[in-house]
Amino acid sequence: MTRAGFVSLVGRPNAGKSTLTNALVGEKVAITSARPQTTRRVIRGIVNREGGQVILVDTPGMHRPRTLLGERLNDLVRETLGDVDLVALCLPANDKLGPGDAYLLEEIKKSRTPVIAVVTKADLVPKEQLALHLAEVAEFADFQEIVPVSATTGDNVEYLADLLVGLMEESPILYPEGEEIQEPERIVVAELIREAALEGVRDELPHSIAVLVEEMNERPQKPGDKRPPLIDIHADLYVERSSQKGIVIGAKGARLKEVGKAAREEIEKLLACRVYLDIHVRVAKEWQRDPKLLRRLGF
């Protein structure tokens, strides 16, 4: 019998989550992103071991501390944290534990999901300092496990991968190798547009909005141009009824303009680039029942 489940790596910015994800997955995760059938979780990578499989998922908002303050985003984060089988809180060995970590820990506790501590960047500090840090982490909270790793040297990465799998419930493998998987950026970008569109009108448009990023292309840049790259993004925003189209677009397009601006700023932050964002609002009657559209939307 194998074990399988979902794990969310969380931690402050720069805690080493992406590097650790890559090390755990064992390959660049650029292609290993997909959205499971039933939830809006975004997959960052899939770790396959002999004993089973761990699916690493993104926690929306955890990357964006500024907007994390929004009560709504907090709900979303909590929802995701409550939705995974295990949370791994990444605490870099070369940084003191701080209020940022305490805040994340509080959020994790509210979700009641089991949590382990991963002390990242263990290679950056001498052994004695690492030992002290591990002791502080043990004081910090009642973690199920505390594992020091270095994604850079690979120290303990395999151990961590096996440990994660071991903490999952017995289950068949959830994602067969080679299954078609979508590009991650498009999904995340679509999610940011959807979030911006729902801001303030969540009650009126509960589940009726879906966003599909049709095109995402980097514009060729002139040599010597030091600015961040410019990315053209064309997205379709689907609603179910024309009345909803009106809500999204607003008087003289004012609301859609705001939505576009808010989404663009978030995308620029996420991708560290400049963005030209073009959103088309389309009515797709009952898209939630249209298998073809659903597949294209990543469900």
Ligand SMILES: Nc1nc2c(ncn2[C@@H]2O[C@H](COP(=O)(O)OP(=O)(O)OP(=O)(O)O)[C@@H](O)[C@H]2O)c(=O)[nH]1
């Ligand atoms: N020496 C060392 N450096 C590391 C290790 N893991 C990550 N880093 C470095 O730490 C920095 C941040 O790593 P990321 O993986 O981007 O951190 P992150 O948590 O994904 O950051 P955000 O995307 O901002 O949330 C990068 O410069 C990495 O090269 C490690 O194990 N050892």
